[in-house]
Every structure is written in C-alpha cells, then in structure tokens.
Amino acid sequence: MATQQLWRAQLRSYPANGHTAFLPQIRKVVLEFCQHYPSSSNARTFISNHLERVAREHPHVEFVIRQRNGHEPIARGFYANGRDKVIPLNKLEVTGIERKVQLLMDSSGAKIKPLKGARTVESTTESARGIWSGMHVDTPFII
Amino acid sequence: MGHVSRRLSSSLAVSTAHLKHFPPREATLRTKKATFDPETWAALQPPPPSALMAFANRIGLRAVLTTPTAVQRACTHKSFLDLHARYYPLSPPPPNNANLAVLGNALMGLFASEHLHATYPHLPTRVLKAAVSAHVGPLTCAGVAQEMGAVPLLRWHRQPATPTSPALLHSEALASIPRALAALVYQERCLASARKFVHSFFLNRRVDVRAMLKFRDPKRALMETVAKFQREPPKSRLLKETGRFSNSPIFVVGIYTGADKLGEGFGSSLKMAEYRAAEDALHRLYLTRTPPHVLKLPSSTFGEHADIYKLTDAAPYSPGELGESEALYASSGRSGVLAPRRRAPEVES
Numbered sequence: 001m002a003t004q005q006l007w008r009a010q011l012r013s014y015p016a017n018g019h020t021a022f023l024p025q026i027r028k029v030v031l032e033f034c035q036h037y038p039s040s041s042n043a044r045t046f047i048s049n050h051l052e053r054v055a056r057e058h059p060h061v062e063f064v065i066r067q068r069n070g071h072e073p074i075a076r077g078f079y080a081n082g083r084d085k086v087i088p089l090n091k092l093e094v095t096g097i098e099r100k101v102q103l104l105m106d107s108s109g110a111k112i113k114p115l116k117g118a119r120t121v122e123s124t125t126e127s128a129r130g131i132w133s134g135m136h137v138d139t140p141f142i143i
Numbered sequence: 144m145g146h147v148s149r150r151l152s153s154s155l156a157v158s159t160a161h162l163k164h165f166p167p168r169e170a171t172l173r174t175k176k177a178t179f180d181p182e183t184w185a186a187l188q189p190p191p192p193s194a195l196m197a198f199a200n201r202i203g204l205r206a207v208l209t210t211p212t213a214v215q216r217a218c219t220h221k222s223f224l225d226l227h228a229r230y231y232p233l234s235p236p237p238p239n240n241a242n243l244a245v246l247g248n249a250l251m252g253l254f255a256s257e258h259l260h261a262t263y264p265h266l267p268t269r270v271l272k273a274a275v276s277a278h279v280g281p282l283t284c285a286g287v288a289q290e291m292g293a294v295p296l297l298r299w300h301r302q303p304a305t306p307t308s309p310a311l312l313h314s315e316a317l318a319s320i321p322r323a324l325a326a327l328v329y330q331e332r333c334l335a336s337a338r339k340f341v342h343s344f345f346l347n348r349r350v351d352v353r354a355m356l357k358f359r360d361p362k363r364a365l366m367e368t369v370a371k372f373q374r375e376p377p378k379s380r381l382l383k384e385t386g387r388f389s390n391s392p393i394f395v396v397g398i399y400t401g402a403d404k405l406g407e408g409f410g411s412s413l414k415m416a417e418y419r420a421a422e423d424a425l426h427r428l429y430l431t432r433t434p435p436h437v438l439k440l441p442s443s444t445f446g447e448h449a450d451i452y453k454l455t456d457a458a459p460y461s462p463g464e465l466g467e468s469e470a471l472y473a474s475s476g477r478s479g480v481l482a483p484r485r486r487a488p489e490v491e492s
Contacts, residue, residue, distance in 0.1 A: 023291055
C-alpha cells in the first residue's frame with residue numbers, strides 16, 4: 001500500500017492560547033457617540049470622565065472615539081479573528097457602559113454558539129482514563 | 144461580501160487622526176491626468192501609533208518594542224518597498240523586516256529542532272523534520288501573526304508570480320512578522336529570551352506527531368527494528384476475539400518479543416489486528432517522550448548573557464541520551480516515498 005506524502009509547507013500547528021503565553025483577542029474598541037442627542041449623554045460622561053482610566057488599565061487595547069451625530073451611541077470591539085461585536089449604549093447608565101466595554105475586552109470574538117443541543121463532547125485531547133473496552137476486562141461477556 | 148468591499152466598508156476604514164495631511168492633496172487636485180486610487184492610498188498609510196503600541200503590549204514585548212517605529216519595522220514586509228518607491232520616490236525607503244525575518248527564521252528552526260529532538264529522541268529523521276515544519280513553519284507563523292492581531296498592521300504588496308519566483312501570498316508576508324519579533328528579542332535581549340519567546344508562542348501549540356508517522360509495511364519495519372535491538376523476532380498472538388464468522392468480528396492481537404509485549408492492536412480481521420499491533424509497537428518506540436523536567440537543551444549552554452561568546456558560570460551541562468535511528472528496510476532509505484518515474488532520454492537519430 002502506498003503511503004501519502006507529507007507536504008512540509010502545508011503542515012501547521014493549532015492554537016493553545018493560555019498554555020504558556022496568553023494573547024488577548026481584543027484589538028480595538030471604538031466608541032461612537034452623538035454630540036447633541038440626550039441618548040448619548042451617559043456615553044459622553046463615560047468618555048469624558050472614565051475612558052482614560054480604563055484605557056490606561058488595559059494598554060493592550062486600542063481605544064478610538066468617533067463622533068457620529070444623529071445616531072445612537074455604540075461600542076464596537078474588533079478582534080484578532082477578524083470579527084467585530086457591536087453593543088448599543090443608549091439605555092445604559094455610566095457604570096453599565098463601563099461593564100459593556102469590559103465585556104467587549106473579555107470576549108474572544110468567536111461566534112456565540114448555543115450551549116445545549118448538539119454540542120455533546122468537545123475536546124482536543126484523549127480522555128484521561130481511556131474509553132471502556134469490553135475485551136479488556138477480567139471476564140468479558142460471551143454470547 | 145468580497146474582500147474588496149469588506150476592506151472598504153466603514154467599520155474597517157483607515158483611521159486618519161494621526162495623518163499629517165487629510166484629505167490627501169492628490170485626491171482634490173483637478174488636473175487632466177488626475178488619477179487617485181483611494182485603495183492604494185489607504186495601503187500606503189501607516190497604522191496609527193496607538194494600534195502599534197497596543198500590539199506591542201498585547202504580545203508582552205512592550206519593553207523590547209519601545210517605539211512605534213520599531214513595531215512598524217517588524218510589521219513591514221520587503222514587498223512594500225516597491226509600492227512605496229513608486230508613489231513616494233523622493234522619500235527614503237521605510238525600514239523593513241527582511242533581515243530580521245531571516246535571522247528569526249534561523250533562530251526558530253534552531254530552537255524547534257533541538258526541543259523536538261530532545262523530546263522525541265527516537266523519532267525518525269523525516270518525521271522530525273516534518274514536526275519542525277509543523278511547529279515553526281510558514282502556515283504556523285501566519286496563524287500566530289493572526290492571533291496576535293497583526294493583520295491590520297502588516298504593510299505589504301501583492302506580487303504576481305515571475306519566471307524565477309513564485310507569487311507572494313498574504314500568509315507568507317504575515318509569517319515574516321513573528322520571525323522578525325523573535326530576531327528583535329534576540330538582538331535587544333539575549334538568546335535565552337528569544338528561546339523563551341519561541342517556546343511560549345510556538346512550541347506549546349497542538350501538533351499531532353502521531354499522524355505524521357506513516358508506514359508502508361509496519362510488520363516488516365518492526366521485524367527490522369527488533370533485529371537492530373538484538374531481540375527475538377516478533378511473534379503475533381491472538382489475545383481476545385469475539386464474533387468470528389459474524390458480520391462484526393473483533394480481534395485483539397498482541398505482538399511479542401519472547402515474553403515482552405511490544406504492541407497491541409484491534410481489528411475486524413486477523414490481518415488488520417496484526418497490522419495495527421505492529422503499528423502500535425512502532426508508535427510506542429518512536430513517540431517515546433522525554434519528561435519536561437528532564438529535558439536538556441543544548442542552547443542552554445549559551446547562558447543568559449547578551450553576548451553568546453562570553454563564558455558563563457552556569458552549571459555543567461550533561462547532554463540527553465541520543466536515540467536509536469530508525470531501521471531502514473527499503474533501498475536507500477527512501478521507504479514510503481514514491482519516486483518520480485524517470486523516462487529514458489530520447490535518442491537523436
């Protein structure tokens with residue numbers, strides 16, 4: 001039987017983020033607000049009073065502020081996998097806005113899949129105790 | 144959405160706060176030959192300094208990459224120079240990562256080979272080379288660059304294939320970034336720090352080395368290997384069976400050298416089970432792994448000093464055991480490789 005050749009330039013390894021070094025997946029957070037509408041007033045307060053402190057505490061994130069008049073305030077997070085997450089800020093208090101910005105920074109950017117249902121076993125490694133085998137017990141069942 | 148519209152969409156537009164001139168003068172010129180391509184202009188602009196420093200913080204190299212210029216150098220591929228010279232012929236060429244990438248590639252190859260050879264002492268040479276490629280090869284480097292978030296910071300220019308060189312791919316340009324970073328760590332700090340960088344980002348990723356071991360005839364390979372170790376010739380014995388003559392039999396076969404079991408395999412036929420048992424025996428030999436606390440890496444003799452030629456007061460180095468090379472059982476050691484058929488040269492009459 002012929003063996004398949006290994007093409008060395010096509011070989012790759014798969015990520016294990018956090019096993020030694022951890023790379024936060026958040027790249028950039030963009031805060032968009034309107035200068036006049038009252039729905040953006042909490043966002044304006046957050047940007048004036050709290051954003052600098054949050055940005056200094058998280059130097060690995062790029063913070064961008066965009067003025068967008070006539071629109072509702074949003075926070076948009078950009079991730080290393082190329083996806084982005086958008087959170088509206090118009091019905092939140094200032095502390096709520098800080099929590100949503102923290103949520104964006106904690107996320108990995110992966111698409112949220114439902115937990116229940118088809119996702120039964122998720123593992124990249126073999127089971128620690130092995131899978132039970134009826135042939136490897138002391139008295140196997142004989143028909 | 145195609146890649147062009149995705150790049151030009153408003154959420155991924157080039158930020159302009161850090162640019163000296165915006166809008167660019169070329170865009171508002173009204174001459175007969177006014178040709179302004181916004182996409183090319185966007186590709187030529189540098190990323191904002193905040194993005195570059197955030198990248199340096201994210202990968203934990205803020206102390207090594209102290210200025211945005213250093214980060215920019217690591218993220219500029221040499222293909223960018225042509226594009227830059229075409230549109231800004233009077234300005235000096237921007238610093239690029241070509242030299243750093245070459246040095247970093249050599250360092251990564253060194254660290255990966257010594258680590259894998261010390262971890263798997265009996266691994267066959269071709270598999271060891273494949274494992275090194277899997278750990279620090281071009282696709283892995285491109286993947287690490289993507290996970291670091293370096294994709295929007297990369298400055299490159301797509302180059303088509305020429306008669307002498309293949310086309311430049313995005314993954315190849317991306318792969319130059321982690322290599323350049325490894326070289327920068329070596330230059331700014333020491334070899335030990337560069338080794339720690341490569342171990343953290345590359346040598347702890349998931350690679351299935353077992354899948355790289357392929358056998359043409361494992362029974363014959365095992366016979367030759369056992370003869371090399373001067374043990375009794377392998378003998379396969381049926382250990383357990385069930386369902387013989389039914390539509391789903393299971394046989395469990397063990398391969399023994401004298402009284403020692405070398406490997407075990409299962410199968411729905413006796414031949415299949417014996418084949419798997421021989422494969423299992425060879426896997427148990429080739430994939431023998433040195434525990435991490437016993438691992439001795441040759442580059443540790445260079446010590447922690449920035450100058451590798453300076454003598455260190457480190458503890459005396461005792462090398463790890465050299466493994467046995469694999470037993471070659473086909474002609475010229477090219478077992479399992481299909482050689483291209485050679486046609487006889489046409490004779491001119």
